[in-house]
Amino acid sequence: MRVSNRLSGFFRQISRVRPAAFLVLFLCVAGIVYLSWHASAESDPKARAIAQECVGEQKPTDCVKQKILAMVVADGDAGEAFRILRELNTKEPWMGDECADLATNVGRDLYKQRPDYHFLRLGPDTVNCNYAFLQQYVREMLSATKDTGMAKEYCASVEKSLKSVASGVTAECYRAVGQTLPFIDSDSMGNPRRMIAFAIRNCESMTSVPDERHTCVAGAFNYLDVRQSFGEYGLTIDKKDPAGICREQPPEYRGECYGSYKRVILASVAPSPDFGAEMATIQSLYPNLDKETLLVLAHTLGYDAATHRSGPPDYDALSHSCATVDTALYGQCVQGLALGFAKNGTPGEQYLEIRKLCDAAAPDLKKAGVKCLGVGEISYLKTLYSPAKFAETCALLQIEDDPLCE
Structure with a gap:
């Protein structure tokens, strides 16, 4: 009853407003709503332009990747490029769940065209897509150069630019380093125990923060497990005891090992x-x-x-x-x-x-x-x-x- 009385009172007040005044009020409200919507729609013309150009393509996300890559290659502003990618990813349904894959591909192709990371400007949005761009760039770098010192300098640069935005960004950089380490030493290639030992030694020498060191080691186990599962580099897995390698590791790294070899067990x-x-x-x-x-x-x-x-x-x-x-x-x-x-x-x-x-x-x-x-x-x-x-x-x-x- 109270609600009914309040509504009837509200409409009585509205009915007392002169038609001309009511029209002015209506137009003002409508104008505010339109301007707010229009401002929102026009808020990011760069993202809108890319969306309009790519949506009609057979593979629109490939088109987006090329646009984002071209922007970074042109002036090194990865922050701005990934800000636009974030806008597209949140507003365009056809982008789907390809954020991480797209960012990974940008990192891969960017290193091929611009291998000197010093030109990069790493704005806050480069951490989006689960750090995929930042990680793939250093994977490509370490695979190509086998220079752990350069990889360490890159992670330091990432930390300097982005630590205030994402406190774990350095550890995630070292995760990618760890993922690459087992595959850059020709002397240990083909022997999983020697490959992981090489990776652990380098993770320990490159890092001083425990979290970064353990994340680096976790990355090494993760990619070694994947390559073994697919039979790459002449590697195989003991199907009777797939996690046997983990029991041989130092106690402080067994958790990282089990966390990786779980995939082999679950796949069965x-x-x-x-x-x-x-x-x-x-x-x-x-x-x-x-x-x-x-x-x-x-x-x-x-x-x-x-x-x-x-x-x-x-x-x-x-x-x-x-x-x-x-x-x-x-x-x-x-x-x-x-x-x-x-x-x-x-x-x-x-x-x-x-x-x-x-x-x-x-x-x-x-x-x-x-x-x-x-x-x-x-x-x-x-x-x-x-x-x-x-x-x-x-x-x-x-x-x-x-x-x-x-």
């Missing part, structure tokens, strides 16, 4: 939304897997489910998939989902997707006595945002009491 079973059944199959095939490996596998199941989903995320369904695993593994599975959203969610809005996931999983998390976000997930979120934005993220995710948020 058919994907299923019933993660519990999938884990049971894995354990029947590999009865000697230790608890550390099982935790890594559970985390990976969650990560892959969040990363390779089709369509908008179904947070309840994803949470339920994790709830099918053993209670001791449940927390890692949910945290894997969270990391998947952090790395591959909507740029700038990853924390919103993680909040929805954590809300959906809250009852089961409480039963299991585990948290939705672990150290790795929070650390990665910290690399994405400025300190002020990260503080807001901690508040939204209700993790202000975590030491990483202080």
